[in-house]
Every structure is written in structure tokens, then in C-alpha cells.
Amino acid sequence: MEEKVIICNDLTKQFGDFYAVNKISFDVYKGEVFGFLGANGAGKTTAMRILCGLSYPTSGKASVAGFDVYKQQESIKKNIGYMSQKFSLYENLTVSENIEFFGGIYGVERSEISMRRTDLIERLGLEKEVNKMVGELPLGWKQKLAFSVAIFHQPRIVFLDEPTGGVDPVTRRQFWDMIYEAAAGGITVFVTTHYMDEAEYCNRISIMVDGRIEALDTPENLKKNYSASSMDEVFYQLARGAKRSDN
Amino acid sequence: MKILRFLLQKEFRQIFRDKTIIAMMFMMPTVQLIILPLAMDLEVKNISLSIVDRDHSSYSQQLISKVGSSGYFKMVSMEPSYKEALKYVERDEADVVLEIPAGFERNLIREGKQKVGLSVDAIDGTKASIGGSYLNAIIADFTANLEINNKATTPTNYTSKSFIDVTYSTWFNPLAQFKYYLVPGILVLLLTMIGGFLSSLNIVREKEVGTIEQINVSPIKKWQFILGKLIPFWIMGIIVFTLGLVVCWLIYGIVSEGSLLLLYLFAAFYLIAVLGFGLLISTISDNQIQAMFLAFFFMMIFTLMGGLFTSVESMPDWARNISNLMPITHFIRVVRMVMLKGSGFADVQLEFFYIIVFGVILNGWAIWNYRKTA
Structure with missing residues (x-):
């Protein structure tokens, strides 16, 4: 039996009489790349924020890295990395300063930080940009850097909320190479995306529609079950019934 | 840490x-x-003053020059009538009108008392009340000096009013300057x-x-x-x-x-x-x-x-x-x-x-x- 790092049971988040997340249940296994799909407004980000300890659920049960989402948010936070939809490194700090800061607040030792930083800069090929303000980097580089910073403290799980939005195809490919590398290193990856080619890269995916999880399986099985030739088609079949959208 | x-x-x-x-x-x-x-600066200076002197005597001249030399007032005009002077106030060119009536000097000498008219534009309340009280103080000082003159000429006059003379000492801010x-x-x-x-x-x-x-x-x-x-x-x-x-x-x-x-x-x-x-x-x-x-x-x-x-x-x-x-x-x-x-x-x-x-x-x-x- 594989180790479950995220266990989710009937998890619900209600705003007034609006069910942003409606009784979702799923498990995520260690080292897996789990795709969390859904149309805009389906409730992906809300669910993810609960799992990251940023928001309280209304009902249901969930644990992340073995910690309860109601009571042990701070313990969850020690064990996860998070990359939000909004770019959130400090634009007026340099590449090197951002790495140092985010490593530092997760309790990584200074000597360890400089070692890992040298290594990271080399892998990203950012040697010339080390002392540049992050705000001056092109978007693709920013996203790669943000991901690297999110896993810098070697968390057990990393949550990525639409990490490749607005990024060119080549950079997206490189980004996914980094994701695989992280997963191979034992980090569980929980990722939302709107790109269906990216969905194919995931070990398993769930598709959310109007706050519920309507499908959950490997990409191959999903395509088989919905007798579709691509993930695009699967998604379309499920999501066209959606009543909610962003606006 | x-x-x-x-x-x-x-x-x-x-x-x-x-x-x-x-x-x-x-x-x-x-x-x-x-x-x-x-x-x-909360100290009120440069109060525009319009004067109506209907006496044209040496006493009225003395009073006017005393007001002028106080440093707080700026004479903007001398008018023959109160009506004319009031126009300055209406046009916002004068803040205070001082009216010295005819017979000012004569009444002061004969009867020892005389009224003067003081009209103040009260839109700026602080300026009005402070300006009015400055002018009051100057006039009071003027009359006090007159009485001293009177006393000197008629030493038998024991009935002159007695004053309580208040002296100030300003502590901690000797010049009472607002900036402090x-x-x-x-x-x-x-x-x-x-x-x-x-x-x-x-x-x-x-x-x-x-x-x-x-x-x-x-x-x-x-x-x-x-x-x-x-x-x-x-x-x-x-x-x-x-x-x-x-x-x-x-x-x-x-x-x-x-x-x-x-x-x-x-x-x-x-x-x-x-x-x-x-x-x-x-x-x-x-x-x-x-x-x-x-x-x-x-x-x-x-x-x-x-x-x-x-x-x-x-x-x-x-x-x-x-x-x-x-x-x-x-x-x-x-x-x-x-x-x-x-x-x-x-x-x-x-x-x-x-x-x-x-x-x-x-x-x-x-x-x-x-x-x-x-």
C-alpha cells in the first residue's frame, strides 16, 4: 500500500448558501503528480487553499502530510510548498535575496542556503541574473524561479496553482521537466492547470465541476471511460454542463 | 530568532x-x-483698518497715530462717513472700522467721557475678536494717558478712577511665540x-x-x-x-x-x-x-x-x-x-x-x- 499524503473526505467550503467546494473526497499518494482540473470558478483554488492551511473548511475531513486542516495548519505549512496563481516573490529583491529569504523563513540554515542556492542558480542558468531584481526577469524565468523557491526547503508536498499561466510552450516544457524532477526526488506535486496537454503529464487527475469532483483517474483510463481521443475532449464533456463560471 | x-x-x-x-x-x-x-502664527497682525474721523481735532489725530504705531493695524483708508467706510468692509478690504464722532475732543475735555464706534468684520472670528480687543486696549491706554495729563493740570482732582494694573510674566515661552x-x-x-x-x-x-x-x-x-x-x-x-x-x-x-x-x-x-x-x-x-x-x-x-x-x-x-x-x-x-x-x-x-x-x-x-x- 502506498503512503497517502493527502486524504480528503467530504470536504466542503460554504460561503453563505454558495458551495464553493461541495463534499469532495480523494487521496493523493506520495511521489505522485496529481492534476487538479476544473473550469474557472469550479472551486479548485478554494480547495487548494484549505489544503494549504490558508482557509478553514466548513465541514468534512482532510489531512495533509498527516496533519488536520482544522487544527494543525501551522504543522501543515512546515511540510508544504505553495506557488500561488499570483506571482509572489518580492520583485524589489534580487534573485539571490529572494532565495535566501524564503529559505530562511522555512528554517533552512544559512550555510545550507548558500550551498543549495549556488546549485539552484546553476541548474536554472541564472548566473548572470543572481543580483538582478526579480521584477526585471521575464515571466517564464520568474515562474521557474518561483517553483524552485517553493521547493527550496524540500517540502513533502508542493501545491502549484496554475503555475504555467501565460508562459510560452518551450518554458512550459522546461517547467514540467522540473516538476518531474521534483516528483522523482520524492516530493508529491499537486497542480492545477487549464492546459490539457499538461494534464496528460500527470499520474492521476481529478476534474471539478461546480464544486464537485466529477471524475478522478489516470489520463488513460479517463479517455477510455469517456471514449475520447484526448484529455481536451474528456474535459469538454464534463465541463460543458457547468453552471458556474468566473463571471 | x-x-x-x-x-x-x-x-x-x-x-x-x-x-x-x-x-x-x-x-x-x-x-x-x-x-x-x-x-x-496665531498672532493676528496686519488688520486692515478704515477710519472715519469726523472731529479732525488734535485728540483724534493723536488717537489715530497711536493706533497706527501699534504695529497691528494697517490703515487702508480715511473716509468722511461711516457709510463710505463700510463699503471697504463689504469689499473685504477692511476688517475694522473705527469711527471718531464729531465733538470727540470737546466732550473728552468737558465731560471726561466720549464714545467711539467700532465695527468689526466677524467672518474670521479670531481676527475679529483679537482685532477688536487690540483696538480696545489701545483706546483704553489712550484715555488713561489723557487722565494722567488731566491729573497733572488739575492736581486737586482726587476722584479720578483707580486702576487695577495687571502685569504679565510669560513663563516657559518668554516671548509667547507660537512656534514654541x-x-x-x-x-x-x-x-x-x-x-x-x-x-x-x-x-x-x-x-x-x-x-x-x-x-x-x-x-x-x-x-x-x-x-x-x-x-x-x-x-x-x-x-x-x-x-x-x-x-x-x-x-x-x-x-x-x-x-x-x-x-x-x-x-x-x-x-x-x-x-x-x-x-x-x-x-x-x-x-x-x-x-x-x-x-x-x-x-x-x-x-x-x-x-x-x-x-x-x-x-x-x-x-x-x-x-x-x-x-x-x-x-x-x-x-x-x-x-x-x-x-x-x-x-x-x-x-x-x-x-x-x-x-x-x-x-x-x-x-x-x-x-x-x-
Whole structure:
């Protein structure tokens, strides 16, 4: 039996009489790349924020890295990395300063930080940009850097909320190479995306529609079950019934 | 502690990278302390006076030249009739009309009394009442001198009125200059701006940009994040306060009569209170515009009701109560007492207690209000 790092049971988040997340249940296994799909407004980000300890659920049960989402948010936070939809490194700090800061607040030792930083800069090929303000980097580089910073403290799980939005195809490919590398290193990856080619890269995916999880399986099985030739088609079949959208 | 050090390092890097903020830190104390106290003066001068002299006697001439030489009045016209003079007031060219009736000299000599007419434009209440009372004082002085003349010529006149002559001695501010009242207040205002507003805008900015999310999702403790924000601004506040004291000394020669240590003790705790206030604003606001707006709202009240320009004691009861609920009121009082009067800790310990209470309440409220998990 594989180790479950995220266990989710009937998890619900209600705003007034609006069910942003409606009784979702799923498990995520260690080292897996789990795709969390859904149309805009389906409730992906809300669910993810609960799992990251940023928001309280209304009902249901969930644990992340073995910690309860109601009571042990701070313990969850020690064990996860998070990359939000909004770019959130400090634009007026340099590449090197951002790495140092985010490593530092997760309790990584200074000597360890400089070692890992040298290594990271080399892998990203950012040697010339080390002392540049992050705000001056092109978007693709920013996203790669943000991901690297999110896993810098070697968390057990990393949550990525639409990490490749607005990024060119080549950079997206490189980004996914980094994701695989992280997963191979034992980090569980929980990722939302709107790109269906990216969905194919995931070990398993769930598709959310109007706050519920309507499908959950490997990409191959999903395509088989919905007798579709691509993930695009699967998604379309499920999501066209959606009543909610962003606006 | 290690984590706090990372937070402080980051904060200082960002502050010192922002050239505008750094420039403002040095500009604010110098400009505000040099320009404002010189420009603002509650002493009323240059009151425009229109005179109607219908007597044209040597007495009326004496009175007019006495008024003219007082230095407070600016003669704008001499009119033959009151009606003409009033036109100047209507056109906003004169503030006061002094009417000397016909027979002024004759009545003074014969009957020992005479009325003059004084009409004051009361739109600017302060100017009107002060202008009126200046003129009253000058006329009283004029008549007193007349009586002395009278006495000299008729020494048998024992029935002349006796006066209670009041002599003033102005303490702590010998020339009764407004700037001595204002300067300590502006020092306090500076600390309030830096501690209360700069800090709140800084935190709200992190909300706006989204970086606070990255902080909230990390295992940083609440107190670490808050101290990481408060300490840099506390240090900046103390630097600006020091700069302000230097400007006071260089420009106005104001050196604190009381202990500098006591001033710094208060500044230190006052800063904690206003930093708590700034933090509170930042937890309430979602973006910098909201924070600015809130900050401005309170800044107006602080400046106008904190006893910066007008004395709190002369406010109506309800206003005085509000005023006492603001930390700034207490700190202004302390700075004035310590700097100008040389008061010691015993004289201001009640204010110290107030400031501590404000610090605890504001910070406690802000910390309670700040949520890492919503």
C-alpha cells in the first residue's frame, strides 16, 4: 500500500448558501503528480487553499502530510510548498535575496542556503541574473524561479496553482521537466492547470465541476471511460454542463 | 530568532532600496519643522483698518497715530462717513472700522467721557475678536494717558478712577511665540506619520502584491511577522525623532529643558502604540487606497483634535474626551512639558500610563485581527 499524503473526505467550503467546494473526497499518494482540473470558478483554488492551511473548511475531513486542516495548519505549512496563481516573490529583491529569504523563513540554515542556492542558480542558468531584481526577469524565468523557491526547503508536498499561466510552450516544457524532477526526488506535486496537454503529464487527475469532483483517474483510463481521443475532449464533456463560471 | 533575523534583513533591504521613502524620511522632519512653524502664527497682525474721523481735532489725530504705531493695524483708508467706510468692509478690504464722532475732543475735555464706534468684520472670528480687543486696549491706554495729563493740570482732582494694573510674566515661552508651542507638536506628528502610516501602507502593499499569501502559507509565527514589520519602522521613527530634535536645536535653538532620556523613553513607547495603530489599519484594509483613506481620516482628527494647534483644555467636554482617547494628545502634552518646561517623570507618569495602555490595546487588537488562516 502506498503512503497517502493527502486524504480528503467530504470536504466542503460554504460561503453563505454558495458551495464553493461541495463534499469532495480523494487521496493523493506520495511521489505522485496529481492534476487538479476544473473550469474557472469550479472551486479548485478554494480547495487548494484549505489544503494549504490558508482557509478553514466548513465541514468534512482532510489531512495533509498527516496533519488536520482544522487544527494543525501551522504543522501543515512546515511540510508544504505553495506557488500561488499570483506571482509572489518580492520583485524589489534580487534573485539571490529572494532565495535566501524564503529559505530562511522555512528554517533552512544559512550555510545550507548558500550551498543549495549556488546549485539552484546553476541548474536554472541564472548566473548572470543572481543580483538582478526579480521584477526585471521575464515571466517564464520568474515562474521557474518561483517553483524552485517553493521547493527550496524540500517540502513533502508542493501545491502549484496554475503555475504555467501565460508562459510560452518551450518554458512550459522546461517547467514540467522540473516538476518531474521534483516528483522523482520524492516530493508529491499537486497542480492545477487549464492546459490539457499538461494534464496528460500527470499520474492521476481529478476534474471539478461546480464544486464537485466529477471524475478522478489516470489520463488513460479517463479517455477510455469517456471514449475520447484526448484529455481536451474528456474535459469538454464534463465541463460543458457547468453552471458556474468566473463571471 | 533566526527567522526574525531573515525577516528584518529583508525588510531593511526593501526600505533602503526605496529611494523615495528614504528621501522623505529626511525631508519630512527638516521641511515640516523649518517651514510650518514659521509660516503658521496665531498672532493676528496686519488688520486692515478704515477710519472715519469726523472731529479732525488734535485728540483724534493723536488717537489715530497711536493706533497706527501699534504695529497691528494697517490703515487702508480715511473716509468722511461711516457709510463710505463700510463699503471697504463689504469689499473685504477692511476688517475694522473705527469711527471718531464729531465733538470727540470737546466732550473728552468737558465731560471726561466720549464714545467711539467700532465695527468689526466677524467672518474670521479670531481676527475679529483679537482685532477688536487690540483696538480696545489701545483706546483704553489712550484715555488713561489723557487722565494722567488731566491729573497733572488739575492736581486737586482726587476722584479720578483707580486702576487695577495687571502685569504679565510669560513663563516657559518668554516671548509667547507660537512656534514654541508648535514645534514639539510637529515632532510628534512626524513620529505618527512614520509609525502609523508608513508601516500600515507597507503591510497592505504586501497584501496587494500577493506576497503576504506566501508568508501566510509558511510556518512563520504571527509574532515573528509582526515584529519583523514593527522593528524597522520603530528604528526609523527613532532616527526621525532624533533628526527632528537636531533641527529644533539648529533652527530654533530649542534644546529640551527636561531629560532627553525621558523624551526618548516616551518616543519609544509612543512609537509602539502608533505602530500598533498602523498594523490595525493594515489588517482592516485590502489595498493601499483604503489604507490611505483610513489613515487620512485619522490624521485629520489627530492633527486638529490632538492639541497640536489649539489647546485641548479649551475644547468642549465631549471633544476633550475624544481627544484624550488618542495617543497623540498625550504624547504632544508630554513633549511640550518635557521640552519647554523641563518636567520630570513624576509630572508625566499619568501620560506614560496612558501611552502604555494604548500600546497594549492597539497592538493586541491588531494581532488578534491578523489571521494567517482565514
